[in-house]
Amino acid sequence: MKQLLIGNAAVARGLWEAGVRVVSSYPGTPSTEITEFASKYDEIYCEWAPNEKVATEVAFGAALAGARSACAMKHVGLNVAADPLFTLSYTGVRGGMVICVADDPAMHSSQNEQDSRHYAIAAKVPMLEPSDAQEAYDFAKAAFDISEKYDTPVILRMCTRIAHCQSIVETGEREERDLIPYEKQPAKYIMMPGYAKKKHPMVEERTAALTSLAENCPFNKIELVSGSEIGIVTSGTSYQYVKEVFGDSVSVFKIGLANPMPVESLKKFASSVKRLIVVEELDPVIETHLKNIGLKPEGKSLFPMIGEFSQKDVKKILLGKEEATVSADSPIPGRPPVMCPGCPHRGIYYVLSKLKITALGDIGCYTLGATPPLNALDSTLCMGASISGLHGFNKARGNDSEGKTVCVIGDSTFMHSGMTGLCNVSYNASNSTVIILDNSITGMTGHQQNPTTGYTIKGDPTAKIDLEALCRALGIARVRVVDPYDLKACEAVIKEELASREPSVIISRRPCMLLKYVKPKAPLKVDADKCRTCKSCMRLGCPAISVNGGKAVIDATQCVGCGVCRQLCPFDAIKGDEE
Amino acid sequence: MMKNTNIMIVGVGGQGSLLASKLLGHVLIKQGCDVKVSEVHGMSQRGGSVVTYVRCGDKVYSPIISEGEADFIVSFEKLEAARHASMLKIGGAVIVNTQQIDPMPVITGAAVYPENVLEELKSKGVKVDELDALSLAKEAGSIKAVNLVLMGRLSRYFPYGEDVWLSAIEETVAPKFVEMNKKAFLLGKNA
Numbered sequence: 049m050k051q052l053l054i055g056n057a058a059v060a061r062g063l064w065e066a067g068v069r070v071v072s073s074y075p076g077t078p079s080t081e082i083t084e085f086a087s088k089y090d091e092i093y094c095e096w097a098p099n100e101k102v103a104t105e106v107a108f109g110a111a112l113a114g115a116r117s118a119c120a121m122k123h124v125g126l127n128v129a130a131d132p133l134f135t136l137s138y139t140g141v142r143g144g145m146v147i148c149v150a151d152d153p154a155m156h157s158s159q160n161e162q163d164s165r166h167y168a169i170a171a172k173v174p175m176l177e178p179s180d181a182q183e184a185y186d187f188a189k190a191a192f193d194i195s196e197k198y199d200t201p202v203i204l205r206m207c208t209r210i211a212h213c214q215s216i217v218e219t220g221e222r223e224e225r226d227l228i229p230y231e232k233q234p235a236k237y238i239m240m241p242g243y244a245k246k247k248h249p250m251v252e253e254r255t256a257a258l259t260s261l262a263e264n265c266p267f268n269k270i271e272l273v274s275g276s277e278i279g280i281v282t283s284g285t286s287y288q289y290v291k292e293v294f295g296d297s298v299s300v301f302k303i304g305l306a307n308p309m310p311v312e313s314l315k316k317f318a319s320s321v322k323r324l325i326v327v328e329e330l331d332p333v334i335e336t337h338l339k340n341i342g343l344k345p346e347g348k349s350l351f352p353m354i355g356e357f358s359q360k361d362v363k364k365i366l367l368g369k370e371e372a373t374v375s376a377d378s379p380i381p382g383r384p385p386v387m388c389p390g391c392p393h394r395g396i397y398y399v400l401s402k403l404k405i406t407a408l409g410d411i412g413c414y415t416l417g418a419t420p421p422l423n424a425l426d427s428t429l430c431m432g433a434s435i436s437g438l439h440g441f442n443k444a445r446g447n448d449s450e451g452k453t454v455c456v457i458g459d460s461t462f463m464h465s466g467m468t469g470l471c472n473v474s475y476n477a478s479n480s481t482v483i484i485l486d487n488s489i490t491g492m493t494g495h496q497q498n499p500t501t502g503y504t505i506k507g508d509p510t511a512k513i514d515l516e517a518l519c520r521a522l523g524i525a526r527v528r529v530v531d532p533y534d535l536k537a538c539e540a541v542i543k544e545e546l547a548s549r550e551p552s553v554i555i556s557r558r559p560c561m562l563l564k565y566v567k568p569k570a571p572l573k574v575d576a577d578k579c580r581t582c583k584s585c586m587r588l589g590c591p592a593i594s595v596n597g598g599k600a601v602i603d604a605t606q607c608v609g610c611g612v613c614r615q616l617c618p619f620d621a622i623k624g625d626e627e
Numbered sequence: 628m629m630k631n632t633n634i635m636i637v638g639v640g641g642q643g644s645l646l647a648s649k650l651l652g653h654v655l656i657k658q659g660c661d662v663k664v665s666e667v668h669g670m671s672q673r674g675g676s677v678v679t680y681v682r683c684g685d686k687v688y689s690p691i692i693s694e695g696e697a698d699f700i701v702s703f704e705k706l707e708a709a710r711h712a713s714m715l716k717i718g719g720a721v722i723v724n725t726q727q728i729d730p731m732p733v734i735t736g737a738a739v740y741p742e743n744v745l746e747e748l749k750s751k752g753v754k755v756d757e758l759d760a761l762s763l764a765k766e767a768g769s770i771k772a773v774n775l776v777l778m779g780r781l782s783r784y785f786p787y788g789e790d791v792w793l794s795a796i797e798e799t800v801a802p803k804f805v806e807m808n809k810k811a812f813l814l815g816k817n818a
Contacts, residue, residue: 052656052664077668156667180663180690213690214652214664285690292689360693371695373713374751378741380710383730385640385675416673421735494668586734591674594729603728605761605770 053217055210058181059148060085061217062188063118066144067225068092070110072103074464075493076122077157078211079150083120084496087505091222096496096505099431099464100125104132104147111145111201112237114228116192120148123164124430128465130167133201137171138247139237140199142228144192150206153329153356157492159411159428161354163330168203168307172251174258175203176267177306179287181215187267187304194261198254205306207329209285209356259308267304270317273297278366279321281314281334281345285357286327292359293367309337318343325350325366329357387416389592390561390568390608392487395532396456397424398588398612399539405452405546407483408441410434410466412458413491413560421589425456432457432465435473435482442478450479451546454554457482460490460498463513467522473551474523481545481552482524485532486515488559495563519553526552533558535615561608569609570625574600578621585613585622631684633692634781637711638703639728640677643774646799647701648679650778653795655683658787665690676707676730699784701777703760704728709744712753721745721753722780724760724773756780758818767811775808779815789816 053061059082063071071094073083087094097103103119110117121129126149133147149167152158168175176191178184184206191202235243262268276299282290283303290300301317303309318324318338326335326347335347350365351357363369387394397417400407401424409415409425410433418425427437434455442450457466462484473480490496497503502512519527526548530541538556545552559566571592579599586593592606593613602613602622614622634651636644645666652664660683667678680692694713700721702708708723715721723745732738741747749755758780764772775796782792793809800808 052652052662080668208667209665209690212666212668214662215687215690216656216662288688288690358691358693359689359696371693372717373695374715374717374748374753375713376709376741376744376747378709378744378747379738380706380744381730381732381738381740383639383674383676383706383710384732385673386731388641388673413673420731420737492673589731589735591729591731591734594734 050216050218052214053181053185054081054212054214055178055181055184055206056081056212057085058185058217059188059204059206060089061219062185063146064089064092065220065222066189066192067116067223068118068192069115070107070117071095071119072097072106073120074098074100074103074125075490075496076125076150077493078152078208079120079122079125079148079206080493080496081211082148083505086118094505096498098499100129101131104129104136107145107147108132108136111141111143113143114230115143116145116225117143118146118148121150122158123149123151123162124158124160125149126164126167128431133167133173134171135239136201137173137251138239138244141195141201144195145201146188146191146195146204147201148188148204148206150208150211151330152208154208156208159430161330163333164203164205165306165333166331168205169333172255173200173203173307174198174305175205175307177205177284177304178210179284179302179304180210181213181217183304184210185217185219190267198258200254205284207284255308259311262305262308262310263313265305268310268313269302269304270313271296271300271302272320273299277322278325279317279323280325280327281317281338282327283334284329286329289357289359289362290327293362303334306333309334311341314338315341315343327351327357327362384419385416386419386589386591387413388561389590389606390610392532392556392558392561393417393485394422394588394590395535395538395612396483396485396556397422399535399542400424400454403539403542405454405542406449407453408434408437408455410455410457410461412461414456414458414485417456419589421587431461432469435466435469435480438480438482439469439473439476439478442480454481454483454542454546456485458491459484459486459488459500459515460496462515463499467518470519470522470524470553477551479549479551481542481554483554483556484515486555486557488557489563491560495560515555524551524553526550527555528552529555529557531558532556533610533612535612561610571604571607572602572609572611572614572622572624574602575621575623578619580619582618584616584618588613588616631682631687633697633716634681634699634701635692635697635711635714636679636681636701637707638677639707640674642703643771644677644679644703647774647778648681650775650795650799651681651781653799654787654791655681657791657795661685661687663687663690676710678711699781701781703773703777705745706730706740709741709748712748715753719754720756720784721748722756722777723758724777725757726759726761726773758815760815763814763818764811767814768807772808772811775811776815779812780818782812782816
């Protein structure tokens with residue numbers, strides 16, 4: 049059947065058809081929908097794990113048990129899952145196992161622009177790289193055959209423009225597969241030195257075998273054009289940009305098996321052209337391989353290492369041509385993402401900003417508190433770094449920082465890797481104040497359940513981790529809960545906890561305004577006669593409030609009646625419907 | 628070979644451009660086109676500037692549209708139309724909802740909203756097809772139907788019959804919203 053699918057849905061379809069039984073993932077843009085779509089197939093047990101390391105280990109366990117399994121994550125998630133990955137390369141699998149990882153060139157929704165191909169090379173595992181949704185589906189399915197035949201996990205490398213692009217996919221049907229009987233094999237699965245030493249040579253042999261596969265496999269596509277002086281080696285979306293510009297007029301070697309890459313077939317391709325050019329986003333991985341095998345390609349001397357490409361870049365760099373354009377003369381103000389009207393994080397950030405508190409931040413919607421006018425954050429590094437970072441900050445500065453420095457971390461991020469940081473705060477006794485912004489969902493990635501919400505990925509009720517009890521169990525005696533819509537209460541609690549001489553956790557609790565069960569209240573209005581344009585309400589950075597005609601105005605289409613702005617108006621000019 | 632048609636749908640996160648591109652993709656695929664639709668999820672959706680690329684033709688390679696390549700820009704907001712004007716092909720058209728939504732730098736006073744930006748584009752020869760899609764959406768029954776009003780307007784530029792679009796609405800929209808969305812579509816088309 050032919051259908052229009054986004055790349056991530058195509059991957060999920062491929063997993064399902066390949067007979068996958070278990071999928072465990074942590075959400076992360078642009079990988080999230082792989083698991084969301086997979087969860088819609090009843091034959092797949094699907095879950096949100098607390099983090100990518102857990103997810104990968106769950107998939108390993110399922111593979112060890114003889115099932116086909118998968119996990120999905122964004123590029124930085126693979127950093128978290130790197131520990132199991134590197135040794136999984138040694139143990140291999142029993143049922144096939146695929147790790148789907150989605151890179152984000154141009155950082156549409158990420159904190160860095162790392163290139164996941166390095167992981168495949170470093171961990172010595174095969175990596176497939178599709179260039180559209182059809183290939184995402186095909187490669188996801190085929191990855192399991194490689195996994196089982198070569199006894200290795202396989203990485204499927206997606207990127208934003210594959211993951212979130214819909215194109216036409218011809219799908220098939222699910223192939224039911226029996227569980228492979230479990231068999232105890234200590235020398236294969238227990239990686240202590242004696243056994244691991246025997247496994248390493250097998251990993252090297254496997255790479256050699258996979259390199260032979262790469263010489264002649266359906267994943268690499270050679271499009272030779274007789275008389276073409278230029279030969280382009282490319283992969284993923286870059287292939288599409290090359291084809292958009294050149295059509296069938298130049299010779300192209302499209303790499304689909306990104307690791308290991310072939311040797312002889314690339315040498316032969318190079319010998320058929322005068323000029324060998326590599327078009328690849330991010331790092332010069334293909335280029336380095338070509339140089340290693342003695343070829344002389346042009347790559348990063350022409351194309352940037354930064355950001356994502358488009359047909360425009362290929363056309364400009366290789367043909368020196370540009371399309372004519374028009375534009376407005378007036379400067380166009382930027383429109384950065386902002387916290388939504390009624391966002392529960394806004395109240396806490398307003399108080400932190402007002403009190404001029406240093407705040408170490410974390411990964412999630414609440415990173416947007418860093419932007420004007422709140423400017424409430426001082427750092428954002430990676431999942432969980434707010435708490436451990438605060439501990440280090442306070443250890444370094446002691447009394448100088450303890451009373452005026454906090455960290456903020458979301459509920460899902462706390463479960464992902466904040467707990468260990470908090471454990472360190474209590475164990476190594478820093479006088480740190482940790483604020484958990486509990487909006488009862490994984491927000492930024494589009495509302496995924498997590499261990500604190502009480503629901504599974506399918507929406508079924510399940511055990512709900514009690515954050516207060518968890519923090520106490522991790523050694524924090526002072527645990528407070530506050531409603532971020534109540535600015536006075538927030539200010540009082542933050543001041544008290546900063547003044548206390550022991551570690552503390554403040555749980556700022558209110559569900560995300562975008563959750564379906566959260567009903568917006570009637571929009572508020574500004575009484576223009578009472579408004580003196582003091583702009584106190586504007587300090588919140590609420591997108592529903594602006595100044596128009598010399599007075600503050602609340603946009604009724606955006607306002608959800610949270611009432612936080614009302615608490616700031618010194619002239620009582622902001623009214624609800626009832627007044 | 629049929630020339631590719633490139634359509635950009637631009638707006639502010641949360642305005643419903645996802646349904647617009649879903650509908651458009653559905654119509655195009657039914658007409659036998661090769662189609663690619665690209666959008667960005669995640670952080671930019673939070674009230675930021677959002678962009679969807681829709682490309683169709685005999686064979687579409689690139690999932691995205693580059694500067695000077697768009698045949699149409701469908702904009703949910705004035706400023707966003709201007710922001711992406713350089714994506715337009717010379718001779719291309721902008722279909723724009725005349726709603727103004729101040730971005731945060733304007734709200735904080737760090738920048739000024741360029742009020743006459745559509746006039747500027749017109750003076751440079753850009754075909755600007757403007758309509759008050761918000762009012763038409765209200766008339767249809769929901770301010771959220773701005774997307775369908777704009778799709779109705781865009782449909783004027785395509786050679787497909789009204790029935791093609793209306794049945795696509797039936798196939799892509801939740802049943803209880805079909806009538807309202809059809810009304811919004813027709814209001815946009817005939818306004």
